[in-house]
Amino acid sequence: MREHPLSYEEYMRQRSAGRDPLAEAVQGQSASMERGVVPPPPVKATPERTEAAFTPPAEFDFFQDVFKPTVESVVKAVVSPGAQQDSDESYMRVPWWEQGSTYSEDQRKDRRTVFMHDDWKRHRSSERFFRNIKTWPSSGINQALRKELTFVTSVSVFVVLANMLLYQYQDFGGVVHPGPLSFLDGPIKSLSLPALPFSMASPVLSLLLVFRTNTAYFRWNEARTLWGGLINNCRNIVRQTTTMFPNDAYHNALKKRLATETATFIKSLRNFLRGPEDDATLRKELYAYVNQGLMTSAQAEATLAAKNRPMFALAAMSATLRKANIDEMYISRMDSTISVLVDLTGANERIFKSPIPLVYTRLTARFLSVFLTLLPLAMWAALGESWNHWATIPATFILSVFLFGVEEVGIQIEEPFSILPLEAMCNGAIEAVQLEMLAAEQSQVFEAAGDAVAVA
16 A cells, blocks of 8 residues: 555546545554554655645545544534533523522533633623622522521521510611510620621631632632643644654554544543543543544553553553654653643642642631621621611621622632533643644645745
């Protein structure tokens, strides 16, 4: 079998004779990959070049024939994942009274937002104020804070009712009346506390909450930065193969294998960060490679059985790299890229396995809970002087929503991987781009453009 690229004239002569050399080459490579056997390296590493300018016809477009359906299917899966994001205008929101106990956790998958131009326009739109107020009742934060808000609001109701019964109450006309059980009050005039201790404790609580949310955001930002590095280095692996590997049947098979193993690595890392619920998805993805002849079933099963799947995939990449018949300097450069992927994998594991020190998280939660539980005692007298003691209940509820909400935001983003759009990064930003780079290199479009410039 002749190696491609063929000259256009020779390719058309073979097509006229009833043969399709490109299809034969692709079929032979896929069959070899399915058997786990890579064709032996050719004696001549550098393929023949034609001096004339070359414009690939539609029939000879490798991307159209082989890779484009795969890329389109990947992009379609990313653009239409089957679940809306909560930033979408058409997102179906669930009222708070219909939200179950697991709603907040289940909704995390809808927060894996990927912003494009229209999303940014909507994000900074002047309509955002009314939109944010309108969607407040359906916010997942409300359900996550249901127990805290119920408890604190119940305390405020108890404080108001106890003072009305045992001390005095004020009607809506502003007239003060003694409580029906005021004769039982004795030396205790009212169930209340001075506001001074709360004023002194507020700055401390603010510092604790700010540090809590800032640290959690730093973890989210670091995780996103690490995945940016993963995207870039995975792309670099394929770019380096297309640049440093010779263009022959043996090395073209290695290029496809290394690209497949790179995609396997990033999806295995996603699987580790997503947890056991992602196992079925990973198995489906690996066997899709098996069906395409890009991976053997034995390697797919070995990857699924590995205790550390990302590191197993990286080891497979290193093994494939060793089979390349290229300069040692090229091997060293590509091995450095794989080493960076190892470092980034370890950094992801560090974030996932190491939460913010629990002693700090618990201290902040206890401080905030005690502060808001006792807050109605300080607000009862102050609100009675401003309007009516009944205002203690809604005021306590609103303050609790925002203060508990600040802490809840820190809790929600402390583990960032379940709200980062890892699927979009794996399928769209990495795998689809890798396939497109391979397709462009296989189609010889860059060589043809270079030849045309040289002739001109």
